[in-house]
Amino acid sequence: MRTLRTHSIIGSSVRDLFEDGKHDRKVVEASTARIVVASLNSKPNEGTERVIGLIESCHRISQMIEAIKASGGGSSSGQNAQVSSAVVDLNRRLGKYKWHPHVFGSMSAESHFRIHYPIVSVAFDQELGIEHFAVQWIVENLDAVHRIRRCRLQKCRKWFYAKTDHQKYCGETCRKKDASQGESFKEHRRVYMKKYRKEEAARDARAMRLAKGK
């Protein structure tokens, strides 16, 4: 049962959330996303690089389609070609993984069977297990991948799962820090411009005096 071990290393609680059917889909999506985010924030390795590549590929496609929709005028052939090549890139990245159907018995009223498509691993190790968990999350929650983001604060850049579409920082501390840096930049610029204008006025006055031969 190699395929199930992928999940078991993450902990049975996540699998239970998926399988008991009692939990709200959004809650499961967010709690499992946090595992993906934690893996992205851990020590980088080839697996996390591949997962980041997949996430960024999804972001590019979402942004392009979003821009086409926002323009309202339909997409140009150039835009269509861009979206197509981005989709080819995403599928090329996914082509590295192999899924197969895995059937469970089910006690639910609707069916005696339940099917899940786990990624098959030939080799197995912890890092690979986490990578597969992340990839599985991505394909099962494609419309939520844009919520996995990096903190906008340049000194932080931590990955986080956004609770809302407009959340740009991993937390309040970073949001406030960036806002105050923005303020201090504005203040710095205000002082600089005041000094610059004063010097400019002095230069003009001197030029004027020279022109009058004084």
Ligand SMILES: [Zn+2]
């Ligand atoms: Zn941050």
